[in-house]
Amino acid sequence: MxxxxxxxxxxxxxxxxxxxxxxxxxxxxxxxxxxxxxxxxxxxxxxxxxxxxxxxxxxxxxxxxxxxxxxxxxxxxxxEDAPFIVTEWRQLEVAGQPAIEVATNIGERYILSARTPLVVEKGVPYVCLPRGMTAKVHRNVYYQWAELAQHAPNNEFVIHSAGQAFTLGQA
Known part of the structure; x- marks a missing residue:
């Protein structure tokens, strides 16, 4: 697929x-x-x-x-903040590329990608969803991603999904 x-x-x-x-x-x-x-x-x-x-x-x-x-x-x-929360995630492979699938608190699933990117605003990670919505990344998910993150040359910690690098924060 x-x-x-x-x-x-x-x-x-x-x-x-x-x-x-x-x-x-x-x-x-x-x-x-x-x-x-x-x-x-x-x-x-x-x-x-x-x-x-x-x-x-x-x-x-x-x-x-x-x-x-x-x-x-x-x-x-x-x-109050974002309408949805990223509560779960899993790694998968799509077309030979590693990808991260996230699930929200209402059960919607998305792939971290250029279409649904991870952004960090004031130190808080969010996933940008369709229709201008956002999902705040739950602390447990963030800590799990932090364990997987790689140190990039620009002194940032990044995770990779669907051919994209997403910044989790500064080193």
Whole structure:
């Protein structure tokens, strides 16, 4: 299987066609995605994973704001940091190249690549996801990657995936 084919399969998760809808803005609702990845409604954690996945399927980012968009309405929600967390990862080989597959807290899977790169902002690693979304890398995953990282000539620690080198931080 080619890398592009695998990327397409992984990225074709069940996201609603929100780009085709233009509903009226209906205000803000008391839904917040906490920095630890928990979704809360009126300060109570949403315990049903299927409900979180449903909300995630209609989550849209516009500049720095986040909205839930349906054909009938668009409501603003709060996101403390990133809407998703990278909770798992594994190494695999795709088309003869080593690759890192990451999984988010809602079960979506992506390959670290030029299309879904790892970036570090203010010392915190994130994976850039489709539709302008981000997933913060959980501390456990970061420490596991740190053990694999190679020291690059520019005094950075890097990991490699899908033919790309991604910086974890400075040496």
């Amino acid at each position: 080619s890398l592009d084919k695998l990327l397409e399969q992984l990225e074709s998760c069940q996201h609603a066609p929100t780009e085709k809808w233009d509903p009226p803005y209906c205000g803000e609702i008391p839904l917040c995605i906490k920095a630890n990845g928990d979704w809360e409604y009126q300060n109570s954690k949403i315990e049903r994973p299927r409900l979180v996945k449903l909300f995630a399927s209609v989550l849209v980012r516009e500049q720095q704001d986040y909205y839930l968009v349906t054909p009938a309405e668009k409501v603003k929600i709060q996101v």
